[in-house]
Amino acid sequence: xxxxxxxxxxxxxxxxxxxxxxxxxxxxxxxxxxxxxxxxxxxxxxxxxxxxxxxxxxxxxxxxxxxxxxxxxxxxxxxxxxxxxxxxxxxxxxxxxxxxxxxxxxxxxxxxxxxxxxxxxxxxxxxxxxxxxxxxxxxxxxxxxxxxxxxxxxxxxxxxxxxxxxxxxxxxxxxxxxxxxxxxxxxxxxxxxxxxxxxxxxxxxxxxxxxxxxxxxxxxxxxxxxxxxxxxxxxxxxxxxxxxxxxxxxxxxxxxxxxxxxxxxxxxxxxxxxxxxxxxxxxxxxxxxxxxxxxxxxxxxxxxxxxxxxxxxxxxxxxxxxxxxxxxxxxxxxxxxxxxxxxxxxxxxxxxxxxxxxxxxxxxxxxxxxxxxxxxxxxxxxxxxxxxxxxxxxxxxxxxxxxxxxxxxxxxxxxxxxxxxxxxxxxxxxxxxxxxxxxxxxxxxxxxxxxxxxxxxxxxxxxxxxxxxxxxxxxxxxxxxxxxxxxxxxxxxxxxxxxxxxxxxxxxxxxxxxxxxxxxxxxxxxxxxxxxxxxxxxxxxxxxxxxxxxxxxxxxxxxxxxxxxxxxxxxxxxxxxxxxxxxxxxxxxxxxxxxxxxxxxxxxxxxxxxxxxxxxxxxxxxxxxxxxxxxxxxxxxxxxxxxxxxxxxxxxxxxxxxxxxxxxxxxxxxxxxxxxxxxxxxxxxxxxxxxxx
Amino acid sequence: xxxxxxxxxxxxxxxxxxxxxxxxxxxxxxxxxxxxxxxxxxxxxxxxxxxxxxxxxxxxxxxxxxxxxxxxxxxxxxxxxxxxxxxxxxxxxxxxxxxxxxxxxxxxxxxxxxxxxxxxxxxxxxxxxxxxxxxxxxxxxxxxxxxxxxxxxxxxxxxxxx
Numbered sequence: 001x002x003x004x005x006x007x008x009x010x011x012x013x014x015x016x017x018x019x020x021x022x023x024x025x026x027x028x029x030x031x032x033x034x035x036x037x038x039x040x041x042x043x044x045x046x047x048x049x050x051x052x053x054x055x056x057x058x059x060x061x062x063x064x065x066x067x068x069x070x071x072x073x074x075x076x077x078x079x080x081x082x083x084x085x086x087x088x089x090x091x092x093x094x095x096x097x098x099x100x101x102x103x104x105x106x107x108x109x110x111x112x113x114x115x116x117x118x119x120x121x122x123x124x125x126x127x128x129x130x131x132x133x134x135x136x137x138x139x140x141x142x143x144x145x146x147x148x149x150x151x152x153x154x155x156x157x158x159x160x161x162x163x164x165x166x167x168x169x170x171x172x173x174x175x176x177x178x179x180x181x182x183x184x185x186x187x188x189x190x191x192x193x194x195x196x197x198x199x200x201x202x203x204x205x206x207x208x209x210x211x212x213x214x215x216x217x218x219x220x221x222x223x224x225x226x227x228x229x230x231x232x233x234x235x236x237x238x239x240x241x242x243x244x245x246x247x248x249x250x251x252x253x254x255x256x257x258x259x260x261x262x263x264x265x266x267x268x269x270x271x272x273x274x275x276x277x278x279x280x281x282x283x284x285x286x287x288x289x290x291x292x293x294x295x296x297x298x299x300x301x302x303x304x305x306x307x308x309x310x311x312x313x314x315x316x317x318x319x320x321x322x323x324x325x326x327x328x329x330x331x332x333x334x335x336x337x338x339x340x341x342x343x344x345x346x347x348x349x350x351x352x353x354x355x356x357x358x359x360x361x362x363x364x365x366x367x368x369x370x371x372x373x374x375x376x377x378x379x380x381x382x383x384x385x386x387x388x389x390x391x392x393x394x395x396x397x398x399x400x401x402x403x404x405x406x407x408x409x410x411x412x413x414x415x416x417x418x419x420x421x422x423x424x425x426x427x428x429x430x431x432x433x434x435x436x437x438x439x440x441x442x443x444x445x446x447x448x449x450x451x452x453x454x455x456x457x458x459x460x461x462x463x464x465x466x467x468x469x470x471x472x473x474x475x476x477x478x479x480x481x482x483x484x485x486x487x488x489x490x491x492x493x494x495x496x497x498x499x500x501x502x503x504x505x506x507x508x509x510x511x512x513x514x515x516x517x518x519x520x521x522x523x524x525x526x527x528x529x530x531x532x533x534x535x536x537x538x539x540x541x542x543x544x545x546x547x548x549x550x551x552x553x554x555x556x557x558x559x560x561x562x563x564x565x566x567x568x569x570x571x572x573x574x575x576x577x578x579x580x581x582x583x584x585x586x587x588x589x590x591x592x593x594x595x596x597x598x599x600x601x602x603x604x605x606x607x608x609x610x611x612x613x614x615x616x617x618x619x620x621x622x623x624x625x626x627x628x629x630x631x632x633x634x635x636x637x638x639x640x641x642x643x644x645x646x647x648x649x650x651x652x653x654x655x656x657x658x659x660x661x662x663x664x665x666x667x668x669x670x671x672x673x674x675x676x677x678x679x680x681x682x683x684x685x686x687x688x689x690x691x692x693x
Numbered sequence: 694x695x696x697x698x699x700x701x702x703x704x705x706x707x708x709x710x711x712x713x714x715x716x717x718x719x720x721x722x723x724x725x726x727x728x729x730x731x732x733x734x735x736x737x738x739x740x741x742x743x744x745x746x747x748x749x750x751x752x753x754x755x756x757x758x759x760x761x762x763x764x765x766x767x768x769x770x771x772x773x774x775x776x777x778x779x780x781x782x783x784x785x786x787x788x789x790x791x792x793x794x795x796x797x798x799x800x801x802x803x804x805x806x807x808x809x810x811x812x813x814x815x816x817x818x819x820x821x822x823x824x825x826x827x828x829x830x831x832x833x834x835x836x837x838x839x840x841x842x843x844x845x846x847x848x849x850x851x852x853x854x855x
Contacts, residue, residue, distance in 0.1 A: 160749075165749075166748070166749035166751065166752065167749070167751065168751065169749075169751035169752055169754055169755040170755055171754055171755055171758040171759075172758045172759070173758070173759045180751060180754060180755075181751070182749060182750065182751045184736075
């Protein structure tokens with residue numbers, strides 16, 4: 001930033017970099033200048049007039065949100081004219097604002113309430129009738145209550161700039177102005193609800209939360225969203241064990257103010273009537289409810305029997321269970337059951353990337369890097385659909401830092417609008433297309449490379465070689481994977497040939513397709529996955545499934561054990577960029593158990609000591625055993641993200657690109673889980689088809 | 694959606710008179726020219742203009758609903774606009790507007806059954822020096838009195854019988 005400027009605010013001499021807005025300079029020294037329309041990171045509006053301050057030698061009060069600091073400026077933020085102006089502004093804002101605070105969703109956490117309390121006049125001079133229009137429903141999740149709106153344009157800006165969607169506008173003029181959705185009477189958009197979160201009043205309300213509770217009656221649990229791999233923090237509002245809201249209003253996660261439709265609304269799968277709440281066993285071809293004791297005994301007996309005679313196990317781990325569960329599972333399978341036949345649904349070729357980057361430092365990017373990188377190359381992914389947080393960060397990077405963005409995708413994507421170059425290439429052909437960008441890319445001083453699941457095997461090595469050949473000093477990579485703990489499943493060694501931390505095992509086991517194709521499989525144990533949606537079993541093994549729902553795989557099971565989900569357990573998950581974050585228990589569903597406990601109980605029944613099944617104890621083991629996971633505990637304990645760096649050695653296994661099958665989820669789908677969220681399926685209008693030119 | 698060759702040429706020239714990245718400046722003239730040909734700003738027209746300029750349709754709607762000279766429903770062949778903003782108001786434009794309503798039997802943004810004349814109370818049209826002002830389509834009438842207004846209307850009605 002440029003030179004420092006000297007100015008005085010309320011008699012205090014301060015310094016601020018030239019170009020700083022007065023409102024920010026004041027905030028830095030602890031002086032609050034109230035504002036509604038000003039929102040850090042978005043374009044300036046100066047619509048609300050709340051931030052008026054007195055500046056010496058300027059004839060009228062000035063809006064602090066648009067006024068850059070100047071040398072010798074003398075500012076007063078609490079003088080009589082300012083206090084009077086604020087009172088009047090608030091009086092105007094309340095002209096038509098209904099005083100329905102006792103029933104308003106926002107009551108108790110409303111910025112207008114807070115402002116009136118602190119700066120407002122005790123009484124109003126308006127005796128006229130209030131202008132009323134009826135509330136409108138724009139989509140299953142977004143409602144608009146016009147009279148409450150104070151026309152601050154925050155929602156319009158966050159939709160245009162933050163999301164790149166532009167689904168909201170302000171129609172009419174003067175007292176009749178109101179927010180309008182993109183399609184006359186309804187919204188066609190990401191349904192992300194960013195407009196609701198950013199609304200300072202209760203004008204925009206959420207379909208899942210409206211009129212359900214008061215903010216102070218909830219317990220607020222900051223945990224990690226269980227849908228995609230981006231690892232957004234979602235603060236779940238819980239009342240009486242029921243999750244009624246997801247938001248990130250405190251902006252404490254790596255996602256800052258961002259959440260997509262899944263993180264904000266799709267938590268309702270938790271209370272789906274289809275949840276399994278009792279163990280089940282197949283009796284005469286039918287699944288029947290049994291007790292935990294009976295189900296666990298049956299599983300343990302079968303496992304012991306098969307182990308005893310040296311039979312063949314196949315174990316499929318999950319991309320949504322915690323690191324602790326994944327670690328514990330592979331440990332029990334490898335040491336307890338004595339097999340390496342363990343795998344999971346792989347969606348990105350991280351293994352090859354780690355090998356290709358062996359020995360480098362700081363070559364794997366964090367979510368923060370997506371916001372700060374001077375240039376980004378996005379290959380083979382529709383980022384806005386599959387990785388909404390990364391797409392949001394990329395747009396913010398363009399907006400704030402004017403970064404150069406290069407797209408290599410199959411079809412047109414939303415990021416094209418902010419890209420300096422967009423190249424089209426079929427899946428698998430992306431690397432060949434990169435040469436078209438060589439000249440432009442080689443002028444960059446640093447580069448962030450994000451690549452999707454269609455870049456795998458040799459293509460990853462070619463990509464690294466291509467990037468190296470550009471002569472750029474600082475290059476970082478993100479290998480995109482699909483699910484909330486896809487990265488953790490890889491790191492914890494849910495792989496037939498690699499153990500935790502990508503350490504090769506003595507004798508490689510069967511991969512997922514090999515298990516499915518094996519004709520002599522005795523046991524198939526599936527922990528939180530749905531392989532039978534994609535594969536057919538060649539043999540007739542004894543199938544044990546830990547699941548929340550009766551999926552294709554659970555239906556085929558001999559024993560089904562009802563599992564709890566990420567919102568019901570503690571532990572850690574690792575996001576797409578290798579950042580570890582802690583889960584917190586928001587609620588519990590009677591009858592279910594966390595997978596860690598289920599695995600522990602099976603081990604106990606088999607009289608195998610696999611260690612304590614507490615997530616903290618297992619995480620201690622992970623810190624010692626898994627490369628890169630020796631992260632500082634206070635960071636994750638305080639709800640922040642700690643990045644792991646598993647790059648310090650070759651991974652001597654052959655790449656198996658055929659095993660990498662990205663699911664191609666959209667904003668409104670999430671493998672087998674998304675379909676159990678009523679809210680998510682109700683907004684599904686044109687999945688993947690939105691905003692295409 | 695396509696327009697007449699003359700209008701297409703005009704729009705082409707209009708859009709190209711702004712540098713790339715600033716094309717949305719063409720929005721208001723574009724809406725006015727196309728409204729004249731189409732008759733009103735239909736939803737199709739909003740989408741078409743949005744597409745040509747490269748902005749979301751809702752941003753076009755913002756402009757359409759803001760300006761009184763853009764209409765979402767067709768107005769009469771002769772659109773009579775009476776200004777009642779401050780300068781005209783000082784010259785009794787409110788009474789003139791009332792007179793116009795009685796004379797035509799129409800209210801704000803209403804069209805006569807034969808589609809010949811429509812009436813609108815508009816915001817300032819920049820003719821303050823000649824207040825009170827009335828605009829019929831693109832023609833201005835200055836220092837309008839009730840009598841003068843009647844003459845204007847009679848002249849308009851005559852065109853129908855011709």
